[in-house]
Structures are given as structure tokens and as C-alpha cells.
Amino acid sequence: MIEELKRISFYWQELSAGKSEDDLEKIIQELKQARETIKGIFPFKIMTSD
Amino acid sequence: MIRLELPDKVPVAPQVNEHAAKVLGVPYGDVFNDADLAGKALLKSYEVYEGSDMAFGGGYGFIYYSPYPDAHSSWFFDWKLPAPGEDQVPQMREDEIISSEQYDLLMQKGLLYFIRPDHPVLNDFFGKLIKMSQASASADQIVKARGLFRYALSLINLPSDIIANLRGLKGYLTDFYDCPEKLKEVFGWLVDDLIGIGINLARQVEQGTGDDSKTILIGANRASASYISPKMFEEFAWPYFYQEVMAVIAAGFTPVIHLDGNWTPMAHYFRSFPKAACLFHLDDQNDIFQWKKIIGDHSALMGNVPASLLTFGTPDQVEALCRNLIEEAGEGGGFILANACALPYDARVENVKAMIRASEKYGVY
Numbered sequence: 285m286i287e288e289l290k291r292i293s294f295y296w297q298e299l300s301a302g303k304s305e306d307d308l309e310k311i312i313q314e315l316k317q318a319r320e321t322i323k324g325i326f327p328f329k330i331m332t333s334d
Numbered sequence: 335m336i337r338l339e340l341p342d343k344v345p346v347a348p349q350v351n352e353h354a355a356k357v358l359g360v361p362y363g364d365v366f367n368d369a370d371l372a373g374k375a376l377l378k379s380y381e382v383y384e385g386s387d388m389a390f391g392g393g394y395g396f397i398y399y400s401p402y403p404d405a406h407s408s409w410f411f412d413w414k415l416p417a418p419g420e421d422q423v424p425q426m427r428e429d430e431i432i433s434s435e436q437y438d439l440l441m442q443k444g445l446l447y448f449i450r451p452d453h454p455v456l457n458d459f460f461g462k463l464i465k466m467s468q469a470s471a472s473a474d475q476i477v478k479a480r481g482l483f484r485y486a487l488s489l490i491n492l493p494s495d496i497i498a499n500l501r502g503l504k505g506y507l508t509d510f511y512d513c514p515e516k517l518k519e520v521f522g523w524l525v526d527d528l529i530g531i532g533i534n535l536a537r538q539v540e541q542g543t544g545d546d547s548k549t550i551l552i553g554a555n556r557a558s559a560s561y562i563s564p565k566m567f568e569e570f571a572w573p574y575f576y577q578e579v580m581a582v583i584a585a586g587f588t589p590v591i592h593l594d595g596n597w598t599p600m601a602h603y604f605r606s607f608p609k610a611a612c613l614f615h616l617d618d619q620n621d622i623f624q625w626k627k628i629i630g631d632h633s634a635l636m637g638n639v640p641a642s643l644l645t646f647g648t649p650d651q652v653e654a655l656c657r658n659l660i661e662e663a664g665e666g667g668g669f670i671l672a673n674a675c676a677l678p679y680d681a682r683v684e685n686v687k688a689m690i691r692a693s694e695k696y697g698v699y
Binding site: 292293294295298299315318319321322323325326328329330331332333334 | 401402403409432439442443444445446447448449450451453456523524527528530531534
């Protein structure tokens with residue numbers, strides 16, 4: 285899960301510090317959802333290469 | 335006016351945003367966090383400052399919750415935002431977010447990789463947007479009835495400003511010497527999409543609101559002579575600046591070029607833009623009288639009553655400066671009397687009234 289977080293966030297260390305697997309899963313899901321929505325609003329390469 | 339035709343009088347444009355809270359007599363944090371109160375502050379501002387020619391913002395803080403790639407976004411930058419009851423404006427805590435070795439990472443991953451751990455909630459942003467739209471409905475009718483012009487429908491930053499905020503001021507400045515080619519590469523990577531995002535948003539706002547102001551703000555600060563030399567500007571900023579302005583014009587919008595810092599040594603570059611196509615809003619570090627000589631026959635100017643005078647000066651002092659601005663910068667038209675940069679939230683109401691009064695007293699052509 286850490287690898288997945290590393291793939292999507294510069295702040296993966298802060299986000300994962302002291303977090304349980306369940307917490308991490310929730311953080312990743314929320315972050316992915318936010319990224320998808322923002323990418324939908326601003327579909328440009330400077331926002332994400334995904 | 336922007337087309338350099340002579341108007342009846344010098345337009346006056348105090349930019350009432352955060353200052354709306356002062357007009358209403360409440361701490362800024364209250365308005366920042368409450369759309370209904372911001373709507374009331376807007377209405378009160380239109381009542382108190384009748385005679386202004388530009389539409390106001392209400393000071394509601396939704397822009398700080400927006401994921402738009404801009405310095406005001408707390409999705410990407412560290413902002414201390416005012417709580418209810420707190421009479422403070424938002425303050426960015428600028429620090430080095432990425433190192434110069436991480437430019438490749440930025441270009442590989444994109445800005446969304448740098449969403450902060452304490453980022454806002456997206457649904458809250460959409461909620462705030464809707465609330466503000468509803469709360470400002472009455473004020474919007476005043477805008478239409480009075481024929482007021484809106485400052486900008488969207489904004490486009492210079493690439494150098496985005497990078498300066500990501501690198502921190504020290505890192506940004508040393509990169510000009512340590513990795514100049516990488517800096518150009520990342521500026522080039524940013525510029526097309528900054529243009530695309532800004533123009534797309536302006537079109538969406540136009541469609542959503544029916545606003546026909548046709549203005550897009552191009553915001554620039556960190557490539558000014560307050561930070562870098564004109565020679566560095568020519569190499570590192572001018573090509574992207576030119577590209578942004580020409581793209582905005584080609585898309586059918588008027589660039590409102592908001593210049594923070596001192597750009598007077600660079601003013602002559604801007605004669606390369608088409609004549610009577612841009613509005614330059616000048617910070618008080620600019621010598622507007624020099625600007626008038628350099629470019630006044632070519633482009634319209636807006637400014638530049640200093641924030642310090644509006645907050646700490648007297649109405650007589652404000653009126654005297656405005657008279658000088660009107661008589662010199664306003665000679666022959668192409669001039670909007672306005673605050674430099676932004677109207678301070680704690681400007682004295684009597685001083686803002688003095689600006690409007692001066693335009694009526696001395697500004698009739």
C-alpha cells in the first residue's frame with residue numbers, strides 16, 4: 285500500500301506515518317478520488333500524467 | 335477605454351474584496367467563512383462606494399479551496415486561512431516544497447502529485463462555490479444595472495511564479511545560476527497548459543454566468559525587476575509572457591496584466607503586444623508616470639494608489655495623489671484610477687471614497 289501511495293503522492297511519508305492499513309487504504313481512495321475529479325475539471329498534462 | 339478611446343471620465347476601480355468586511359464592520363474571518371455575510375458585505379459596499387466603475391468581490395474565501403493551479407490554492411501551497419472572528423487576511427507560508435533535483439519529478443508526475451496532506455475537501459469547495467453564487471445574486475443585479483466591468487473571469491500565472499512558489503524564493507533565484515536550462519524546460523512544460531486551463535475556465539464562467547467582460551488576468555510578480563534583472567527577464571520570462579498574452583488575445587479575451595513588483599525597467603517590452611489590446615494594472619513599486627511615457631500611447635494603464643496610503647493616509651492625501659494620477663497618467667485617456675495591486679482589507683473607508691470623489695472632481699474629460 286505504501287508503494288501505491290508513493291506512486292500518487294509527494295507527501296507519502298507524512299501521509300503514512302503511524303497509519304494502519306485501513307487508514308492507508310482510506311487515504312489512498314480519497315486521494316485517488318480527488319485526483320480523478322480534479323483531472324476531470326482540468327484535463328491537462330501539467331496536472332497529472334496518469 | 336482599453337481600446338484607447340476617450341471616455342467621458344476617468345473610470346475608478348477600487349477593488350473591494352477582503353475590504354468588504356471592513357465596510358460591513360465585521361472581522362474579515364467572518365466574511366471569509368460565511369457566504370451569506372459576504373453577500374451582505376458586497377451589497378453594503380455597492381451602497382457605500384456608489385460611483386465605482388468596476389464590480390466587487392465579497393471577500394468570501396472559496397478561491398483558497400480551489401484546486402486551480404495558482405498560488406492561492408491551499409491544495410498545493412501552505413496557507414494560513416482566517417477563522418471566524420479573526421480579523422486577518424490569508425497568509426501563505428512560503429517554503430521550499432521541491433528541490434531543483436525534483437523538476438523532473440514534477441514534469442513526470444504533474445501538479446496533482448503535490449496535493450498537500452492537509453488539502454481542502456473537494457465537495458466543500460463546490461459547496462462554497464454554489465453558496466457564493468446564491469449569496470451574490472442581488473449584487474450581480476447591481477453589476478448588470480450599473481454596467482460595471484469585471485476585473486477578470488479567470489487567471490493565468492507566468493510559469494516563473496508557479497515555480498517560485500514551489501521552490502521558495504531562495505531556491506527559485508539560485509536556479510537561474512545553478513540550472514538555467516532545466517528552469518527553461520520546466521517553464522516550457524507549464525506554459526501551454528496554464529494558458530489552456532485559464533482560457534477554458536474563462537469560457538466556462540462566461541457560459542455559466544452570461545458575463546461578457548471578456549477579461550482574463552495574467553498575474554506576474556517573480557519575474558519583475560524586484561527579483562531579477564531585465565536581461566534575465568528577457569531570457570527566462572519574456573518568451574512565456576508573450577505567449578500567454580498573445581494566446582489570450584487570439585482567444586478573443588482582453589488580457590488584464592496584473593503586475594506586482596517593479597516592472598518599469600521592462601515596460602518597453604510590452605509595446606510588442608498589439609496596440610489597444612491590453613490593460614496593465616500596476617503595483618505601487620512601478621513609476622506609472624514613466625509607464626505613461628513609455629507605453630501610454632499604446633496600452634491602457636490602471637493604478638496605482640498605494641496600499642499604505644489607503645490604510646494610513648488621510649482623504650486629503652488620497653485625493654491629492656489621485657488628482658496627480660488623473661492629470662498625468664490619465665492625460666488623453668487610457669487610464670483607470672485604482673488601488674495598486676489590491677485594496678487592503680483595512681483601508682479607511684473615507685480614503686476609498688476620496689478615490690471615487692477624485693475621479694468625479696478631476697477626471698471628467
